[in-house]
Amino acid sequence: MIYKKIFPFLFAGALFSFFPGKAQQATATGLPGDNFSLEGALALFEQSANPQQFEAALNTENNKVNNLDLDGDGKVDYISVMDKSDGDVHALVLQVSVSATEQQDIAVIEIEKTGFENAMLQIVGDADIFGEELIVEPDSGNGNDAAFLQNNFNNYMASGPNAELFFKEQGIIVNVWMWPSVRFMFAPIYRPWISPWRWQRYPPRWHAWRPYTWDNWYIRRSYYKSRPFIVVHTHRAVRARQFYAPYRVTSVTVTRRNATAMQNYRVSRTTTVTRPAGRNISPRKPYQMRSPNHENGRTRKVTVHRRRG
Numbered sequence: 150m151i152y153k154k155i156f157p158f159l160f161a162g163a164l165f166s167f168f169p170g171k172a173q174q175a176t177a178t179g180l181p182g183d184n185f186s187l188e189g190a191l192a193l194f195e196q197s198a199n200p201q202q203f204e205a206a207l208n209t210e211n212n213k214v215n216n217l218d219l220d221g222d223g224k225v226d227y228i229s230v231m232d233k234s235d236g237d238v239h240a241l242v243l244q245v246s247v248s249a250t251e252q253q254d255i256a257v258i259e260i261e262k263t264g265f266e267n268a269m270l271q272i273v274g275d276a277d278i279f280g281e282e283l284i285v286e287p288d289s290g291n292g293n294d295a296a297f298l299q300n301n302f303n304n305y306m307a308s309g310p311n312a313e314l315f316f317k318e319q320g321i322i323v324n325v326w327m328w329p330s331v332r333f334m335f336a337p338i339y340r341p342w343i344s345p346w347r348w349q350r351y352p353p354r355w356h357a358w359r360p361y362t363w364d365n366w367y368i369r370r371s372y373y374k375s376r377p378f379i380v381v382h383t384h385r386a387v388r389a390r391q392f393y394a395p396y397r398v399t400s401v402t403v404t405r406r407n408a409t410a411m412q413n414y415r416v417s418r419t420t421t422v423t424r425p426a427g428r429n430i431s432p433r434k435p436y437q438m439r440s441p442n443h444e445n446g447r448t449r450k451v452t453v454h455r456r457r458g
Contacts, residue, residue, distance in 0.1 A: 178410065178413075181217055181407060185217055187256060189214035190214055191286075191287065196329075199334075200230050208355055213373070219400070220402070224358070225357050226246075229344035230344050233396050234334075234341045237388075238260070238262075238388050238389045239259075240396065242398075243255045246347050251400040251403075253277065254277075257393050257397075259386035259390055268324065270386065271286040271384070275399075277403060277407075281418070284380065286322075286323070288323070
């Protein structure tokens with residue numbers, strides 16, 4: 150009899166564990182960024198052989214990355230990919246055509262070659278889409294990639310009992326050189342990919358689908374939350390960031406359509422902390438971006454290599 154009474158509770162607990170999206174669902178911000186997975190985009194880029202294949206993957210419904218409808222026509226938008234490059238720097242731009250005359254950048258994958266068979270990258274969600282620049286990068290805690298730190302002084306392997314602590318304190322950067330698309334883009338014969346698809350001109354086999362509701366989309370998007378990617382507050386690919394800046398494209402239509410949601414988001418991101426004695430501390434503002442390993446106004450650069458066993 151005791152087992153019969155306990156079993157329903159155990160079964161319910163198992164269900165909540167199996168479907169974490171329903172049990173711990175996040176609240177939508179109302180911004181377009183709710184409908185795009187930066188982690189998912191990086192996962193697809195890691196798996197793709199080249200930028201063209203990456204674009205096709207982004208626009209595949211079953212890949213659970215894109216649920217954007219910036220023009221409000223009730224259909225998911227097509228995302229074009231274009232590579233802006235300069236030597237060892239690439240800015241892979243993910244962009245939507247909002248109309249015949251307007252485009253909006255969704256995110257940019259910033260890639261830098263940092264040495265022989267060494268490269269790093271981050272994907273940065275556009276502030277007009279996510280409310281602020283949202284940075285996601287490969288997480289060194291998983292996977293088989295080598296990991297390294299950038300430093301101007303020397304290259305060395307981290308070792309010893311404190312090696313892991315050192316990496317965590319300094320902030321590790323994953324070497325993505327072995328990603329097929331990265332190697333493809335740094336090949337001598339590579340020509341930067343510029344998507345031929347624009348407003349009302351899409352691949353013959355591509356068909357738009359209706360956007361998922363937030364409840365359904367959150368569960369689909371959560372597929373990538375367990376992947377080895379992490380949100381950070383530091384721009385590491387500084388050269389790529391500076392190179393991309395003048396190419397950034399925004400849409401007046403998108404800005405106006407999301408003005409209220411943007412204002413609400415920015416208000417919610419500012420909080421006032423009160424000390425026990427009742428004295429208020431200045432409101433906390435959204436984080437500011439800074440260059441890697443920035444300390445006391447100076448930038449330190451290291452290169453550390455580590456292979457996983």
